[in-house]
Amino acid sequence: MFQPLGGGGQLTRSIFNGATGLSQFFPQWNKIDLCVLTVTILDKIQKMHDLGLLFGCINPASIYIAGTQDVYFVDTDSWQVEGYPALSHNQTFTPPELLRDNKTLLIYTMDQENYQIAVLAFMLMMPGKFPYTKGKNADERDSIIDMAFPFSVGGGMRRSRDAERPSGIWRIVWDHLPYQMCDGFYNTFHSNGKYAQPGYRLDTTKWIKMTKDFNDTLMTSNGAGSRSMFPRTFRRDGKRVFVRCKICGQEHPDYYFIHSIHVQQEKIDIWERGYRICLPCASDQSNMSFRCECCGRQFYYTNRTKVLHEIGKSDFDFKKQRWCKDCKKRTIKCGHCGQEVPIYQMREFEDRLRNLRTSVCGNCFKELIEKSKQEKEAWKNSVGRWVSCRSCGRSFSITNGEIEYFSRKGYNLPTRCPNCRKKRY
Template sequence: MFIDTNVFMDTDPRHKDHLKSLFERIAPQIESGGSPVVVPTKVIDELSKFAKKDPSTTPAAQAAAFEKAKNALTFLRSAEAHGLVRTSLGDIGNPYADDLFVHLFEVYSSTYAMFLLTNDVTLQLRINLMALQLNRSIAAGYLIPGGHVEVPSLETIARRASAKLRRLRQRQATPQARASDTLEIESLETTLEDLFQEVPLLASLDAGTSTGARPNPPSDDTGDGRSRRQPFSTTAKFAGPDEIITVTVVPSAGDDILVDSPQGIVQMQLATKLGEGGEGAVYSASDSHVIKIFDEHHITKHREAKIRLLSARNFDEPGICFPEAIVRNTYGEFVGYLMPRAQGSEFSKVIFQPRRLRRTFPDWTKADLVDVAISFLEKVSYLHSHNILLGDINPKNVLVDDEKNVTIIDADSWQVEGFPCPVGVEMYSPPEVIGKRFPEFLRTAEDERFAVATMLFMILITGLFPYARSGSDGDVSKLIREGNFALQFKDRSNKDQPAGKWKYMWSHVQVDVKSLFWNTFHRDGTRYSSRPTDAEWLKAFRNYRRFLRSSENFDPMSNDIYPTRFKAMSPATPLYECESCRCSMAGIWREETKTFSTPRLCVDCRPALVACQGCQRSMAPDKLSNGKCRNCSLPTCTDCGRRFRPQAPGIAVCGGCITSACRECGSRHKKASMKFGRCPTCHDKDVAARARRMELDRNRLCTRCGKPFITFGNVEWHLSNHKAVPTTHKMKSGVYPADCVPIPRSTTSASAHEGVAPDTKSSGCFVATAAFGTYDCPEVWVLRRWRDTVLLTSPAGRRFVASYYATSPHLVRLVGGRSWFTTPTRWLLRRFANQLNRSGLASTPYDDPPAAVHPIHTSSGGAYRQRTSTKGTH
């Protein structure tokens, strides 16, 4: 529940204690978890303003209201302390509490059920009409005895609002008129019109509230036997081809004519010619009327029939030049018609010409253009309500004066019943009509709505064609058929928006009106095939007029006809002036930093951009050197053709194309392709070697647990540093890892550990194996090759081998684990192995031949004894 200011300041004795009773009734519900009553900040401000006034200087009634304001503030502070009232809601900068209430109800009505307690009938009308339009759980009403509230019916509200409107209009013409009366009248007129659109039955409650958009009730008889103001038929069929009427003479200035007036046939003389067009000439008849005489090629049967139909209805609507009488020549032949004299200038000569518009109406604002659009819509709506289609809507047939009064002329081209409009302009024709011959078909209301929307757009944007685009060839028909509305709407934007400052004007258009335009003109719009009606446009433009005069319009430039910048993003947008020309500027929102940037100079004052001779990008002149930007001024690499920044003068190639020698193979390659000083091939080999060094040597099994335990890299390190290769998992601390579990002795035979040198303390080994700690290393491989390829090929060598096998196990068993033995022995054997390697014996991996080819001569008996050749057991 919201409470308005006037409820707290109500001095009517009949309403005494109503507000107190309300709070007593709802307090338990609020204290048990319900929502507190909302008294917006603006209401508190208004109460504070009235409470500060001196009652002694004001009438008694006002003094009582001011005293009520003081009491209300005291009460509200107490109620807020008890959690019954909330006063922290609302924008302090909003000048009108009424607009604040309407805004809050419109925004939050989809979330909350809301009620406004107010004695203002205007607010009751606006809120309850909103409830009807939005179908929301919102309402506005007043207090009744017992602390209850009542929502009046729409009929009751309409009657009270109509009576208030009449009182305001009467007071406006007196010295007691207030400055706020104009806004109040406009708000009531607009809201009542919207109510009558929603509930047509209420339109007959008070005809005095008519603003001109609603037609007067029809009357069947004028007293002279002629019908008036009856709508034309909507079911009439096409009247067929038109025919020219041959006349004896077409009168001109000074000639006599006959006018079929209601009082009878009147003979008069054509006066001065006022102007001439493509169909005929216009002559002065009096201060209030003119006569249009067609030329001989445009005196047709259709024109005569339409003018007879229109003049017979005796229409009399300000701003519409209805034909009032047929004009004949002295032979009694139809040649033209009498109509009211139009005041003002053609749209095409004033509104659609920006320079002339500034010169003719220098004080006009955007609100004035909106008023012109509303006046045009009211005239069009009146004609459509009588089933008259203008057909040829174009800026030459619509006039406007300095009081913003719009006049529609050229009635002889209107479409009435089965008689079509024979002319038209492609710019105002919908895509479904383009290409047809206008005299050969009847237009529809949907066709007319496109022309109306186009005219409204060009009034607001002062002559810009809705489908104008940068780079187009100007083919209007093609542009309309494409339906590509180029101006931006929300996230829909084209890169070919019209050049110039039109986009600034478009950005300041109120969002609801902008939405209607975009959805009407863009092929993807929701109203592209079902265009807005006159009533929809009237409602949108009246809201637009109210918006321009309310606090919702936070950007003051939105009321300029020709703004010089885009509309401010929000009320928080910084507004400032250009340091050079002092024009208005607005901060630019930067999404990446979540802040507004504020350039010092406007677009016009910034240095003119110049295209780079290389990349053709536009940039400031100080960013160019010899006509080129910094990037295009760089030299080109002679190898790859790319631009680069030389590290020293005279270098013709970029850093990626400079070659360098590989530190492994010495070949030269581009630096960009080298890694850690190596060419790709050597680098890949090095990577493979590193991976190999990280692998476990599965030929070396722990003599304790029988599992692989050492990597190839670790073995290489021990050998390169002349250290014995470990044979177990045993660590420097002398402790074995938890997963190194000893295996039973029965499984530790040589055949179970082939390729692994057994512990020298437990079994006999060769001296070389004991010295190097492994049976597989380059030095032992050389010695094994020397044994099999040299020693065993001669009797002396075989005897040496046999004696070695007989004595070495015992020697190793005794001293093989002593460093004083293994270190010098390893040094001597390495020197000997190197000599053998230089003599031609390879140091690559070597596998012993089968045992059958190893005849070992024993020292006893001179016989050969076969002995199994297994690693680590020789």
């Protein structure tokens, strides 16, 4: 039997490559085209299931897209047929319970296939976005096992604990999806979701219906924002208060702005001070910079850090930053105590009595300054020269302090002893 020749581009290189892949393969597509494509793929998968065939583990690289209704599945010899295990393995699409058991050779159930279909639908509707968020020191596998889903829906639902809140474009793309679809994704991927546990997952027909309903809404909607693959701002539902960002000029709901920052553990309300900076712009590079005195490189602040320094300078007497974070990590031995200290804390100490210069830490610098003052005072009071009085002939001393004073004033040194000077005047 001959199979038709496949065409188009891989799903991984086009849709799953986000804005870059879409601009390269399908630059004219909008969200309606994406809905049609999703229905086309899910319809084909449903026909597979009707024939008793399972992907086993979905490999998006084996799905080729030539058009919204022109899709090809290749590498079909890796599918799961009857009692024979699937030959492919893709961690991104593996259900959490299988990763916990650390199994490699698997025979997948229909329920586990349904989980993979949900991941596929999510990454199609959120082009290329992985459902879970990697927490601190976590990788993809850990985030799947923990089901760290960062998006939330409605007042009674919340994002997973320790999951980083999505920012920028993904939070906006999520906002434009219909409630029913968001509810399905949330309850599938969130650890406390009602479809999250094995045996409760939504099947392919449910995702097909949600996608068709979304497509019908987009076709009848007058708003062009939701039709865009990557809308520039949130839905205008008539309830949200929109404010214009002073940096990018884009209007966003007021909750999408930074309202406060912490300066020296004190919370400062920057919204009341007139700052209007949206969350994406807060992380962008500003026009304020400093040059590191240690390495000489120039560094630009983010807009958030710029505000912090502006308020810190006006309200907290902030000094201009002198060292970058990399140089603050570098250490060097103190020339006095021998301890390893950050290089930016080193001070140059000049011992004028001994004509020496030494790099020392801050604590040693204070100690040496105090010691230097004491030595200087002792030196000033010590005898610097013995002179014979030209009046009485007796020897008298002149201290170093007096020699220094007369030299600085441009005077000659005394030639008479203190007693003779008193008698003379």
